[in-house]
Amino acid sequence: GAAVWTLASQRSQIREQRQFIAEQSANLALEREELRAAAAARREAQAKQVHMNYQVEGGSWDSEGNVVGYDHWEVRIRNGSDDPLRDVEVRFGTAYLAAEVYEVPPSAFSGPNPGERRSLPVHLLGPGRVLRFLSPQWSEATVDNNRPTLFFTDDGGVRWALDWQGKLEETQPEPQA
Template identity: 55%
Template sequence: MSSIDWGDAPTWIAAVFAGGAALFAGLTIRSQRQQISEQREFIGEQSQNLALERAELRAAEAARRSAQAKQVTMTYTTNGQLQPSGSLGGYDRWWVEVVNGSDETVRNVIVRFGDTYDAASATENGFRRHPDRGRRGVPVAALGPGRTVTFQSPRWSSEATIDNNRPALQFTDAAGAIWRRDEHGVLATAEE
């Protein structure tokens, strides 16, 4: 009969347990790596979904924000003759009609001509101008829902001067945003 050397038995048992622990740790690490990979993929998908939701919310907010401004329109004529094509026909002054088609009041409504001249605004007693002989118009402090105001430019001596000083509208909506509408009807915020 052979005898067992019990001195090596604890070493063998420890080696078997260490091997089992190493195998278990390796399997655990492999499982965790797979879980981490799946979590990264899930987080990536969630990030894409959140980015799309943010874009939709921004678009909805921009539409809400511009809804009132889109209802404020500007039409212009020269000396009372409607010129939809923008042709002048020898007239010496712009007349601009601003209509607030929204359900709320807009404020600080003013029309500028070119880079230099602001319009005079119509009042019940005629047109008001600043004391600097018409270079700066008086803005209409408030234009109520469904209301219209007319502005006029200074007189110019040549058709080229009139053509180079086309009208542009600026106003503040009920939310406090400042908007501009150019001669072509393009609407933009003052920051754009």
């Protein structure tokens, strides 16, 4: 009788231990997922502070207030983070790089200030700094079919793409020539 009781007691203990281990495993899995999410949020924190405004330029206004006759894009980038960005460039469509880029005063995030001309890609953009990119001049149809996408590398070495719709995603670094 004592052996049967001991065996039943041990089975009960084993069942309780298995249940405890299963609960602990589930808790650890949740904690790991929370840590991954926190790491991803930290990884994206700087990139989410980079802002892009764009508009078509070179046209005139019709009677309904629409821009007509435009021939290029103007894209302004502001590094709203506390850390620098590297290798900043804007591409239009899949094949075209900006024709010109200027560093403008932070107060000129919008407006006509042409700024100081820079070479492409812009190797370093400090915190709070603003760049103004101009596309090549094209027909309206070509402008419409070649919307801007910003590419930059954050201070942690991660390469990012921010498209004209506001979609931010990690991308692969360009191969070095």
